[in-house]
Amino acid sequence: xxxxxxxxPRLLAIATAAVLAVGVSACxxxxxxxxxxxxxxxxxxxxxxxxxxxSYWSMWRKDEPQAKVIQAAIDQFTADTGIKxxxxxxxxxxxxxxxxxxxxxKAPDMWDQGADSIYGTAAQNGNAQDLSAVLGMTIPNDNVxxxxxxxxxxxxxxxxxxxxxxxxxxxxxxxxxxxxYNAADPDVSAAMTSAPTDWDGxxxxxxxLKAKNKPCVxxxxxxxxxxxxxxxxxxxANGVNFADLADDKTGASWDNPAVLKAAQQTxxxxxxxxxxxxxxxxxxxxxxxxxxxxxxxxLMNGNxxxxxxxxxxxxxxxxxxxxxxxxxxxxxxxxxxxxxxxAKNVAQAEKFMAYFLQKKTLSGISTDAGNITPRxxxxxPAELTDVQKTLGADKLRLTFDGVAGDWSTKVWNQNFLDFxxxxxxAAGFVAKMKSSQVSFWKTQS
Amino acid sequence: MSxxxxxxxxxxxxxxxxxxxxxxxxxxxxxxxRRRMFWAFTAPAVVVYxxxxxxxxxxxxxxxxxxxxxxxxxxxxxxxxxxxxxxxPIFRHSLGNTLKTLLVxxxxxxxxxxxxxxxLREMNRRLFARSVLFFPCLVNxxxxxxxxxxxxxxxxxxxxxxxxxxxxxxxxxxATEHLQTMILGTLVWTATGYYTAILMAAVDQIPEYLYExxxxxxxxxxxxxxxxxxxxxxxxxxxxxVLWTVSSVKVFELILMYGGxxxxxxxxxxxxxxxxxxxxAFPQASTPQLGLATAAALVSLxxxxxxxxxxxxxxRRDPIEx
Numbered sequence: 001x002x003x004x005x006x007x008x009p010r011l012l013a014i015a016t017a018a019v020l021a022v023g024v025s026a027c028x029x030x031x032x033x034x035x036x037x038x039x040x041x042x043x044x045x046x047x048x049x050x051x052x053x054x055s056y057w058s059m060w061r062k063d064e065p066q067a068k069v070i071q072a073a074i075d076q077f078t079a080d081t082g083i084k085x086x087x088x089x090x091x092x093x094x095x096x097x098x099x100x101x102x103x104x105x106k107a108p109d110m111w112d113q114g115a116d117s118i119y120g121t122a123a124q125n126g127n128a129q130d131l132s133a134v135l136g137m138t139i140p141n142d143n144v145x146x147x148x149x150x151x152x153x154x155x156x157x158x159x160x161x162x163x164x165x166x167x168x169x170x171x172x173x174x175x176x177x178x179x180x181y182n183a184a185d186p187d188v189s190a191a192m193t194s195a196p197t198d199w200d201g202x203x204x205x206x207x208x209l210k211a212k213n214k215p216c217v218x219x220x221x222x223x224x225x226x227x228x229x230x231x232x233x234x235x236x237a238n239g240v241n242f243a244d245l246a247d248d249k250t251g252a253s254w255d256n257p258a259v260l261k262a263a264q265q266t267x268x269x270x271x272x273x274x275x276x277x278x279x280x281x282x283x284x285x286x287x288x289x290x291x292x293x294x295x296x297x298x299l300m301n302g303n304x305x306x307x308x309x310x311x312x313x314x315x316x317x318x319x320x321x322x323x324x325x326x327x328x329x330x331x332x333x334x335x336x337x338x339x340x341x342x343a344k345n346v347a348q349a350e351k352f353m354a355y356f357l358q359k360k361t362l363s364g365i366s367t368d369a370g371n372i373t374p375r376x377x378x379x380x381p382a383e384l385t386d387v388q389k390t391l392g393a394d395k396l397r398l399t400f401d402g403v404a405g406d407w408s409t410k411v412w413n414q415n416f417l418d419f420x421x422x423x424x425x426a427a428g429f430v431a432k433m434k435s436s437q438v439s440f441w442k443t444q445s
Numbered sequence: 446m447s448x449x450x451x452x453x454x455x456x457x458x459x460x461x462x463x464x465x466x467x468x469x470x471x472x473x474x475x476x477x478x479r480r481r482m483f484w485a486f487t488a489p490a491v492v493v494y495x496x497x498x499x500x501x502x503x504x505x506x507x508x509x510x511x512x513x514x515x516x517x518x519x520x521x522x523x524x525x526x527x528x529x530x531x532x533x534p535i536f537r538h539s540l541g542n543t544l545k546t547l548l549v550x551x552x553x554x555x556x557x558x559x560x561x562x563x564x565l566r567e568m569n570r571r572l573f574a575r576s577v578l579f580f581p582c583l584v585n586x587x588x589x590x591x592x593x594x595x596x597x598x599x600x601x602x603x604x605x606x607x608x609x610x611x612x613x614x615x616x617x618x619x620a621t622e623h624l625q626t627m628i629l630g631t632l633v634w635t636a637t638g639y640y641t642a643i644l645m646a647a648v649d650q651i652p653e654y655l656y657e658x659x660x661x662x663x664x665x666x667x668x669x670x671x672x673x674x675x676x677x678x679x680x681x682x683x684x685x686x687v688l689w690t691v692s693s694v695k696v697f698e699l700i701l702m703y704g705g706x707x708x709x710x711x712x713x714x715x716x717x718x719x720x721x722x723x724x725x726a727f728p729q730a731s732t733p734q735l736g737l738a739t740a741a742a743l744v745s746l747x748x749x750x751x752x753x754x755x756x757x758x759x760x761r762r763d764p765i766e767x
Contacts, residue, residue, distance in 0.1 A: 095729055095730065096727040096728075096729065099514065099515055099516060099727075099732075099733050100515055100727075100733070102515075102516050103514075103515035103516045114730075116730050117729065117730045119730075120728075120729075120730035120731040120732070121728075121730060121731070121732070124732065125514060125516070125517060125732055127516055127517075221620075221621075222619075222621065222704075222712075223709065224709065224712075225709060278598075278599040278600075278617070280617060280620045280621070281598070281599050281617030281618065281619045281620045282594075282598050282599065282619060283593075283594035283598070283619060286594070286598060341516065404729075404730040404731070405728060405729070405730040405731025405732075406728060406731040408730075409710050409713070409724060409728065409729075409731075410535055410713060413709070413710065413712050413713060414712045414713045414714050417621055417712050418621075421620070421621060421622075423622070436534070439532070439533065439534050442532055443529040443532055443533045
């Protein structure tokens, strides 16, 4: 899985968050030997053992497959280059810890997270270093430049830091979100003989499933992020950029009829009774498990969901993936490495970034962790082949068009959940979003 | 309950109608040497208190006048952060939730605790009963958050029992609109045992003959509670009320556990001021607003101080000695 704001296997993340409530732990930053900086762009095994070290806080917990892939790469990296990596498997809360750590000058040299977290926490305030140098480095053994191995669209879709740069992250995992289903489910295949081309077509599929007493959509009712993706995609399908919608301090953006239309389309799922019953009254991952057990047709989520339910689905399961009809661009979320503002061992950390992107190393993200890499020459796991194809689009757009953080917390979460739970109708939701957004921006001076 | 008997100290002298004025300097050698030693003994505690408590509060007050993300330069904002809090509907709602917890939760907790005092004093195996009542407060709030997902799910054990008892459509406990109630319920459940334990310790000190006398005078159980237990425990009750005030304002992990099960923040309708402070100081994908967070924390502190002072005044009674 990959979770930026904590989606994914999350219970431990919550536990950690609660512990964090007591206070930011006195996070120890690895002692950084001020060793001689390694020459940038070494060429693999032949690179001189330049020594030195750097410290790294990871978004993964030690028991997660991504951590195992990265740990193996670190071991090999140290053996090849002599550079030691002082790693701490911090988990998702690294995004919360990194700011205070930077303030206290106790931050590591390198950390990783979803790009939205890295941007919101650090890059937007100029607290993430420019990594353009890494793009020019040669990936060891593969003898290809980083900028050639990773398509530039992954950076082009990112927001700019105060200096106008977009290279504040080096992505090693790519993902998108969309509607997943089991193509081998006879109910689903009977209801959907071909992929619907418009929203009404999708509602017809839902009707057909409903006629068979099968809920169309599974939903973790408490989660405004995954459920909100329906609205995000639909509002984009109606020609509205989500970021423009959220950034308007006057709130007038919500008066656009296209926004109301997207809300009404979303409302069809709620009012039509297409969502799995009891969705408002369960906790993650109850409904995801129901979906994996064939109790509902479709699930909107990030593509990490396939890795999450891997042990629950029957052997006959065949993954299907579609975007909400009308949406043309898949959304994109990348996870990658960043450097903290005052990182000292920049050269060593940058060398590792390029090292990790080696085909044989990075493949572990696909083969062991069941996720997609940004390298097009590394095939995605079989169940994500379709998803990787959609990520092959020329242009990508960020999930929620890059809107995250405070606005989501204070404007979106509560209002969208009220709407998704049927407490407000489409017009009421739009009105509430508008007024909350106006209040929000007033407090952001 | 017994109060320590001190040789006519100045405080009790005042209560007993004696002169509040200090005795002449050098009135008694013991008094004089006591006064001399006062600062020598108090200074370490005062220093620790100042360094660990007053200084941080002062620093927070200073920070609250700035816009600061903890990393970049501080920007002077004057009372701007307090103005934002005043305007922010989410903070006002959070404040409302804090007060709701304090007042509604407090009333329910103490009504139940008093009822338990009434019963526990006279029941057999009361030590065992007390242990059972006290137990929930030993359990970490995180356990409740996780257990609630299982216990209160639509087909979970709680609803199974309710259905078995004939309730065909039991409530959807975990729905967001019930979040507040669930949090309050858990809080009351854990706090009741805690306060009952403290109150019962006070009740145990009340001499039995007072109850016997009341019984001989024809007092029923409630009257014995009203005229013997309550007045004799008053000082402890007043301390408990202050403890509740302080702890209810700090409730935090329960909200996070119940509301944030997907790792995201709990919906803002369930926030209290403590969670507001947390969300401003440790946001997930945005810049920390430490000025705003400290301003909100100071408003919370102010709230606690006001409530504590008012409560102490309202609950002040002359100590009863026996």
